[in-house]
Amino acid sequence: QxxxxxxxxxxxxxxxxxxxxxxxxxxxxxxxxxxxxxxxxxxxxxxxxxxxxGVDIITTVTADKQYATILTDNMVGSGVHINAVGGDCPGKTELHRDILLRSDIFVEFPPQTRIEGEIQQLDADHPVT
The missing domain is CATH 3.40.50 (Rossmann fold)
Structure with a gap:
């Protein structure tokens, strides 16, 4: 991918x-x-x-089916765009939760990504677009 x-x-x-x-x-x-x-x-x-x-865009495409931290908060500077496309099933993540807490989050289909995406780490009412 x-x-x-x-x-x-x-x-x-x-x-x-x-x-x-x-x-x-x-x-x-x-x-x-x-x-x-x-x-x-x-x-x-x-x-x-x-x-x-020093990059502007990061894309993560992880095959491992577990909670994982591919990117930690200190690795990602302000203003960086992240495409985290590998967190594609329940229990599978790539980003440290702290990255999400300081980010504007855009998802395709919130009901699905709350179960299968990075935002499964966040409270059910955490705002996403």
Whole structure:
């Protein structure tokens, strides 16, 4: 899914520089190979922190089906846009709760994302758009 996210951002916003990180470096290398020849400048990062340092947009696409903290609050600066698309079932998350508490949150379908998305970590009445 990360490849499709990258292609969409390039088509819609002209983004052509990517930093990739996965705990399995081979997964990052595979993604880079799949995007080769599509006009991207790709850097494979050694840590998640390296991947998000100073960026404007972060996309998380996590396969692990558990509560996880891929991004901690100190990793995400003010004004950064996050696409957290991997929290796609009950009990599966990617972002530390503190990131959500200081964010404007936009979701496709609130009833579903309160059960299956990042906002399952928040109170049922936490405001989302």
């Amino acid at each position: 990360s490849e499709f996210q990258a292609i969409a951002f390039k088509a819609l916003l002209g983004i052509d520089r990517l930093r990739l990180y996965d705990i399995d470096r081979q997964a990052s290398e595979k993604c880079a190979r799949n995007l080769a020849g599509k006009g991207f400048d790709i850097t494979i990062c050694a840590t998640g922190q390296d991947a998000v340092e």
